[in-house]
Amino acid sequence: MPDASHLARRLAERELVLSSFLEREKSGLALCCHALARAFARGGTLIPLGTGAAATDAAHVAVEFMHPVIVGKRALPALAPANDPTAASTLARLAAPGDIALGIVHGRDDPAVRAFLDGARRRGLLTIALWGPGDPPAADFSFAVACGDQQTVQEVQETVYHVLWELVHVFFEHPGLLDDSRSGAGQAGTSAPGRLRQASGAACITCGDVAVEARVVARLDDGFAVIEKDGAREHVAVDLLEENVAVGDVLLCHAGVALEKLP
Amino acid sequence: MTEFLYPFLERHETDLPTVLADVEASTVSKGADVIELRRGIDLDAVSACGAAIRERLESGGRLIAFGNGGSSTDAQDVVCDCLARGWPALALTNDAATVTAVGNDVGFDKVFARQLIPLARPEDVALAISTSGSSPNVLAGLEEAHRRGLLTCAITGYDGGRLAELPWLDHLFVTRSDYVPRLQEAHATVYHLLLEVVGDRP
Numbered sequence: 302m303p304d305a306s307h308l309a310r311r312l313a314e315r316e317l318v319l320s321s322f323l324e325r326e327k328s329g330l331a332l333c334c335h336a337l338a339r340a341f342a343r344g345g346t347l348i349p350l351g352t353g354a355a356a357t358d359a360a361h362v363a364v365e366f367m368h369p370v371i372v373g374k375r376a377l378p379a380l381a382p383a384n385d386p387t388a389a390s391t392l393a394r395l396a397a398p399g400d401i402a403l404g405i406v407h408g409r410d411d412p413a414v415r416a417f418l419d420g421a422r423r424r425g426l427l428t429i430a431l432w433g434p435g436d437p438p439a440a441d442f443s444f445a446v447a448c449g450d451q452q453t454v455q456e457v458q459e460t461v462y463h464v465l466w467e468l469v470h471v472f473f474e475h476p477g478l479l480d481d482s483r484s485g486a487g488q489a490g491t492s493a494p495g496r497l498r499q500a501s502g503a504a505c506i507t508c509g510d511v512a513v514e515a516r517v518v519a520r521l522d523d524g525f526a527v528i529e530k531d532g533a534r535e536h537v538a539v540d541l542l543e544e545n546v547a548v549g550d551v552l553l554c555h556a557g558v559a560l561e562k563l564p
Numbered sequence: 565m566t567e568f569l570y571p572f573l574e575r576h577e578t579d580l581p582t583v584l585a586d587v588e589a590s591t592v593s594k595g596a597d598v599i600e601l602r603r604g605i606d607l608d609a610v611s612a613c614g615a616a617i618r619e620r621l622e623s624g625g626r627l628i629a630f631g632n633g634g635s636s637t638d639a640q641d642v643v644c645d646c647l648a649r650g651w652p653a654l655a656l657t658n659d660a661a662t663v664t665a666v667g668n669d670v671g672f673d674k675v676f677a678r679q680l681i682p683l684a685r686p687e688d689v690a691l692a693i694s695t696s697g698s699s700p701n702v703l704a705g706l707e708e709a710h711r712r713g714l715l716t717c718a719i720t721g722y723d724g725g726r727l728a729e730l731p732w733l734d735h736l737f738v739t740r741s742d743y744v745p746r747l748q749e750a751h752a753t754v755y756h757l758l759l760e761v762v763g764d765r766p
Contacts, residue, residue: 354644463745
């Protein structure tokens with residue numbers, strides 16, 4: 302039977318997995334909190350889904366947002382589908398573009414959660430994948446925990462969804478960052494129709510999603526630029542770029558944010 | 565003038581990189597906080613409690629877990645993991661019909677105790693999870709379990725709350741923190757390690 306020294310080793314492994322995960326994903330998590338806050342600000346509802354043990358995490362996510370443990374934080378709409386194990390009916394009948402789909406998988410894959418996120422993406426929901434050591438499906442934000450122990454993965458994911466909940470509220474303290482017309486997000490929650498169609502195949506470094514290359518056609522005040530791609534125009538935030546942005550520059554953009562100036 | 569009344573009008577998007585940087589730093593420090601809390605887990609006590617639970621399960625007992633809110637989903641999680649290891653387990657909050665029926669007809673303080681009266685057997689294990697340690701329905705559930713001869717185990721936060729005052733409680737784990745998200749993450753580790761000691765059913 303495992304003794305205390307064995308358990309101490311298991312704790313040390315957990316520390317390594319958690320700290321390396323957070324170090325690697327911290328910028329993606331921050332951008333995800335921002336996208337989530339904007340989706341809630343527009344009236345979106347969070348729909349978390351997992352199966353088996355991960356279904357309990359989905360319920361945990363829902364109660365976290367619905368009934369904040371910190372007094373004074375606003376309640377945010379969330380519902381974990383019950384009696385709809387694949388959430389197919391929930392997605393078809395209840396979900397709307399602008400909602401948020403959060404899929405949770407402790408292991409390498411879960412066909413039901415994968416199908417849920419694929420369907421949500423087609424319907425224009427903001428999609429977030431919390432995955433185990435396998436390849437997550439295409440999503441606006443995906444966070445894979447490279448660890449074969451499902452209990453450790455669950456613990457990292459519990460920290461992730463707690464942090465998402467905690468830090469979404471930081472953005473509510475900055476209402477100016479929630480306004481799409483100014484923050485240039487397009488419609489983060491209605492991803493497909495609201496954004497430029499991806500064409501370049503370049504990967505977004507922050508979330509594994511596909512980013513687009515587009516040319517700057519106008520420079521705005523307050524850290525924004527207008528970009529054009531295939532005749533479509535959109536505002537993007539260029540604050541993250543350290544270099545100056547000028548008309549004619551080509552930027553790699555995703556979710557309303559310019560990530561990189563291309564040579 | 566208007567800036568004074570509406571400061572956010574002037575501080576909007578230009579603050580984005582600053583806020584994102586703050587959020588990133590906060591994320592990393594939250595990870596350090598939970599690591600620190602996990603280092604406070606009494607591993608000898610986990611080893612002893614896990615062995616006692618296994619003894620009950622080997623003699624035909626079942627794990628019965630309960631809690632409120634996020635702790636109810638933790639109770640459901642430990643039950644899923646226990647089932648996956650081949651042992652019988654059930655979570656009292658899985659039955660929303662009974663929880664709401666008892667809550668409505670008798671009172672919310674009795675939702676767990678009432679379920680244990682018909683369900684519990686003396687060889688079973690009661691595992692209660694409560695961040696405050698003082699939820700009346702969790703205390704009543706543990707009292708009922710103790711009365712019926714179950715092994716009583718509890719995982720809590722803060723300073724242990726009223727759970728720390730129960731002389732008959734067999735095993736108690738207190739994560740000494742008053743911040744619910746982090747202490748809950750440490751709770752997940754406590755019950756995962758407990759199951760690691762319990763091990764798989766042969």
